[in-house]
Amino acid sequence: MNKIFTLLLLTLLFSCTDNTVMEAYDKVQKPGEVNIKGYSKPDALQLRFNGVPVSIDGKTSYTNKIETQIQFVLDQGETNKLGIYNNETGTEVAKYNITYDNINDYKNLYFFNLPGIFLQTYAVKPQVNLGKVGFEFIFPNLGEYSGSSLKGVKGILKRENGVVLAEFDNIGKDSFTPVKIYNFFSSTAPVYLELYKPATTEPYIGSEIIKISIKQHIGANMIVLQETMENGKWVVKGDIDIAEYL
DSSP, X not given: OHHHHHHHHHHHHHHHHHHHHHHHXXXXXXXXXXXXXXXXXXXXXXXXXXXXXXXXXXXXXXXXXXXXXXXXXEETTOEEEEEEEETTTOOEXXXXXXXXXXXXXXXXXXXXXXXXXXXXXXXXXXXXXXXXXXXXXXXXXXXXXXXXXXXXXXXXXXXXXXXXXXXXXXXXXXXXXXXXXXXXXXXXXXXXXXXESTTSSSBXXXXXXXXXXXXXXXXXXXXXXXXXXETTEEEEEEEEEGGGGO
């Protein structure tokens, strides 16, 4: 009888121990998921997860629309690396270190890879009625050369004669502004965007008015503003129109 009791006690003890171990193991793992929506033109890109190329529709390099979902298991204390590479040169375009604690930051990953710019944002071409012009703006490198600490700027879009076409209260770094629409008036006349500190008529940095000449197209215009250097002086340009790629 004593032997039977001892055996039952040991069986119960090991069973509890196994359950405890399993419960502890469950607590340090969780499922991870990254939903990717990107675009690249003309360069072909390759996604690599922990160094292994990601296959999309049987291909390990891709251009134009890039959409996939990566599912995996996250271990606490471990870092999973998702990298975006230029497939021809092998150059790393962007990388993301995904961990047990920050997975929610990477649940949805959006990007545009275009000549001269890698833009991390989601974009949908707005609907603009026939005979109208629509503008959206984003300013991803605000402050890179000017030294401004602002997170966003106010924009006033004007005709050459100074007539106001649209106002944008906050052109930020991370997402496009809501679309503003006006009647199309010329295929050759430029429009100008003036940039100010939010809710003021003061230039967002310095004392001179910051004025950018922008080419308007009938329909949707999704302009990426960029600080850049020209002849030793920083300027703002609006040459990239994401709408042309959508």
